[in-house]
Amino acid sequence: GAVVSQHPSWVICKSGTSVKIECRSLDFQATTMFWYRQFPKQSLMLMATSNEGSKATYEQGVEKDKFLINHASLTLSTLTVTSAHPEDSSFYICSARAGLAGGRTDTQYFGPGTRLTVL
Amino acid sequence: GQNIDQPTEMTATEGAIVQINCTYQTSGFNGLFWYQQHAGEAPTFLSYNVLDGLEEKGRFSSFLSRSKGYSYLLLKELQMKDSASYLCAVSRDRGSTLGRLYFGRGTQLTVWP
Numbered sequence: 001g002a003v004v005s006q007h008p009s010w011v012i013c014k015s016g017t018s019v020k021i022e023c024r025s026l027d028f029q030a031t032t033m034f035w036y037r038q039f040p041k042q043s044l045m046l047m048a049t050s051n052e053g054s055k056a057t058y059e060q061g062v063e064k065d066k067f068l069i070n071h072a073s074l075t076l077s078t079l080t081v082t083s084a085h086p087e088d089s090s091f092y093i094c095s096a097r098a099g100l101a102g103g104r105t106d107t108q109y110f111g112p113g114t115r116l117t118v119l
Numbered sequence: 120g121q122n123i124d125q126p127t128e129m130t131a132t133e134g135a136i137v138q139i140n141c142t143y144q145t146s147g148f149n150g151l152f153w154y155q156q157h158a159g160e161a162p163t164f165l166s167y168n169v170l171d172g173l174e175e176k177g178r179f180s181s182f183l184s185r186s187k188g189y190s191y192l193l194l195k196e197l198q199m200k201d202s203a204s205y206l207c208a209v210s211r212d213r214g215s216t217l218g219r220l221y222f223g224r225g226t227q228l229t230v231w232p
Binding site for chain 2 (some may be wrong): 004024032033036041042043044045046049067077091093095108109110111113115
């Protein structure tokens with residue numbers, strides 16, 4: 001259980017184009033999803049928290065107009081990188097919160113990630 | 120803000136025991152997670168500690184001391200497949216629905232035969 005998928009798994013695009021990445025919870029409903037970015041040999045950096053039916057909460061330093069997040073349903077959140085540039089090339093990973101057995105604080109389950117390369 | 124520190128690399132041999140340390144300084148604390156991440160793949164959940172003490176789960180155990188801002192992940196009977204990056208993450212949002220996680224850089228563990 002607690003499977004999260006992402007699509008696409010990789011994408012190559014030209015500078016200036018926009019790229020949409022989908023994150024789906026396959027066997028559970030997730031009111032909250034998270035978007036991270038990971039550069040090579042670096043930690044996962046939280047970009048934003050996506051709440052179903054409301055605006056996303058962005059971390060300090062993350063441009064909300066550049067990284068558009070939509071959480072239209074309890075199983076789907078999308079991240080759109082607008083006007084992508086080479087410095088946006090990174091590994092983008094989403095996660096979704098699911099309850100742990102025993103009622104302890106929720107655990108995040110991660111998608112397989114999307115490798116974005118901007119030429 | 121938060122500072123989460125863990126060693127960059129560690130090596131060990133098959134069958135051995137290895138301890139990966141993590142120290143943190145954070146405003147607000149609502150638990151500490153350990154995740155395993157193989158190269159190019161998503162992190163997978165290993166353990167969660169919110170109270171002081173040791174949590175054991177098979178070959179993996181995790182320890183937390185909140186007063187010292189310190190945790191460790193203990194891996195026993197190491198296997199080659201345990202070669203991966205181990206990520207320490209802190210949850211800050213006590214009493215909140217956000218549940219955001221903040222990660223350390225990860226410790227790359229290499230297990231030799």
